[in-house]
Amino acid sequence: MDFHFFIASGLTLDAPSFNQAYLGVSYLEWLTNSLLVSLIVVGFILFWARKSTLRMELIPGRVQNLFEAIVEALYDMLEGIVGRHMISRVFSLLATLFLFILVSNWFSLIPGVGSIGWGHESDHGFEVAVPLLRPTTADLNTTLAMAAVFMVLWIYWTIREAGVWGTLVHIFGPKGGLKGAMGFFFAFIFFFVGIIEVISILFRPVSLSLRLFGNVYAGETLLTSMINLGHDLGLPNMVAYMMSVIVPLPFYFLELLVGVLQALVFTLLCAVYIQLSTALNEGESH
Amino acid sequence: MDVITQIFANFGVTWPKFGAQVILFLTVYWILNKKAFGPVIKMLEERRTRIQEGQQNAEKIKKQLAEAELRYQDVLRKANDDATKLLDEARASCEVHSQKQTQQAIKDAENIILKAQETITQERNKMVAEVKKEMVGLVVNTTAKVVGKVITPEDQKRLSEETTKELVS
Numbered sequence: 250m251d252f253h254f255f256i257a258s259g260l261t262l263d264a265p266s267f268n269q270a271y272l273g274v275s276y277l278e279w280l281t282n283s284l285l286v287s288l289i290v291v292g293f294i295l296f297w298a299r300k301s302t303l304r305m306e307l308i309p310g311r312v313q314n315l316f317e318a319i320v321e322a323l324y325d326m327l328e329g330i331v332g333r334h335m336i337s338r339v340f341s342l343l344a345t346l347f348l349f350i351l352v353s354n355w356f357s358l359i360p361g362v363g364s365i366g367w368g369h370e371s372d373h374g375f376e377v378a379v380p381l382l383r384p385t386t387a388d389l390n391t392t393l394a395m396a397a398v399f400m401v402l403w404i405y406w407t408i409r410e411a412g413v414w415g416t417l418v419h420i421f422g423p424k425g426g427l428k429g430a431m432g433f434f435f436a437f438i439f440f441f442v443g444i445i446e447v448i449s450i451l452f453r454p455v456s457l458s459l460r461l462f463g464n465v466y467a468g469e470t471l472l473t474s475m476i477n478l479g480h481d482l483g484l485p486n487m488v489a490y491m492m493s494v495i496v497p498l499p500f501y502f503l504e505l506l507v508g509v510l511q512a513l514v515f516t517l518l519c520a521v522y523i524q525l526s527t528a529l530n531e532g533e534s535h
Numbered sequence: 536m537d538v539i540t541q542i543f544a545n546f547g548v549t550w551p552k553f554g555a556q557v558i559l560f561l562t563v564y565w566i567l568n569k570k571a572f573g574p575v576i577k578m579l580e581e582r583r584t585r586i587q588e589g590q591q592n593a594e595k596i597k598k599q600l601a602e603a604e605l606r607y608q609d610v611l612r613k614a615n616d617d618a619t620k621l622l623d624e625a626r627a628s629c630e631v632h633s634q635k636q637t638q639q640a641i642k643d644a645e646n647i648i649l650k651a652q653e654t655i656t657q658e659r660n661k662m663v664a665e666v667k668k669e670m671v672g673l674v675v676n677t678t679a680k681v682v683g684k685v686i687t688p689e690d691q692k693r694l695s696e697e698t699t700k701e702l703v704s
Contacts, residue, residue, distance in 0.1 A: 264552065280555070
């Protein structure tokens with residue numbers, strides 16, 4: 250399979266491994282193009298964080314100031330959702346999620362990501378089958394991994410805060426303090442509501458991961474379609490080339506915005522889930 | 536369950552790929568928690584505390600300034616009252632002293648005039664006595680030369696008495 254540079258290429262649903270077919274090794278099934286991007290993104294975030302916090306001063310420099318401004322803004326926003334008693338415990342995870350998703354989303358907009366790689370000639374010209382770099386949030390493995398890590402820690406924090414019994418009572422227990430026949434009836438209803446709640450909790454990692462994956466994947470597909478629009482319409486090469494530069498520009502700005510929004514949505518939903526489960530006593534006391 | 540497995544397979548979700556992403560994410564979470572967010576939050580808390588302390592100090596200083604201003608006004612008013620009182624007293628005292636001094640000066644002047652008059656009188660008497668003595672001597676000498684004889688002490692005494700009598704008259 251030939252290695253080619255290409256202006257745009259559609260993504261496949263799965264992130265292919267650099268396995269024997271491309272690299273000549275069979276033991277690197279986990280090494281995908283999206284994992285490579287994850288490593289680059291993690292490297293960038295760690296480098297930036299280290300540079301910002303290496304020599305911290307009370308009056309910050311430019312690099313420290315930017316990092317602190319982002320952390321402070323996130324801290325204040327998330328503190329308002331999860332509450333003062335939880336923020337110190339959950340902030341690091343939520344901030345890591347936000348930064349990782351944001352940088353990954355924006356990294357995927359760099360020209361070359363998804364369009365440089367191995368491919369083959371076809372009837373429509375050269376097609377990149379395995380890009381060297383794939384937007385990591387357009388890989389379900391990545392989004393599912395983030396959602397799974399969050400859910401495990403969410404269960405740990407919920408049980409630590411409310412206890413096993415407290416959590417079960419919160420999910421299945423009757424609310425409203427009714428007694429007698431009505432109380433029994435409502436206890437029965439609330440038990441079934443609890444079952445629905447458990448199902449919704451089980452679906453949270455799926456909904457979180459699929460939402461992010463779907464938005465980024467759709468964004469990539471949209472940009473590819475816009476870049477190839479002139480070519481797909483059968484316009485002359487010069488016009489198609491001009492269109493491939495001009496037409497996607499507004500969509501790049503849209504994707505910049507979507508990148509922030511999706512990072513915020515993922516983080517805020519996680520914060521809300523934490524708030525719902527850890528503010529049990531506070532909520533019930535009211 | 537097969538459906539879910541099939542869906543995951545379609546999306547390329549496999550345990551090795553999923554596991555690698557989980558490990559990577561947990562690693563970055565752990566490192567950021569230890570090395571980045573912890574120190575930054577600590578720094579932000581420290582800064583927040585300092586700002587709060589600064590604001591509290593500013594409030595305290597403002598309060599102290601207001602109190603000092605009140606105290607200053609009080610002291611100023613009191614000093615003003617005291618000064619006015621002192622000035623009045625000084626003015627009154629000055630008046631009395633001035634009168635005393637004037638009277639003393641008048642008295643002194645009178646004494647000086649009196650003494651001067653006494654001195655003038657004494658000087659005058661002394662001068663008159665000297666003039667008398669000179670005149671007697673002159674008369675006696677002149678008489679001796681005119682008469683051409685030696686003047687006896689009795690003559691001298693008589694001439695002196697006569698001259699004195701003449702001068703007095």
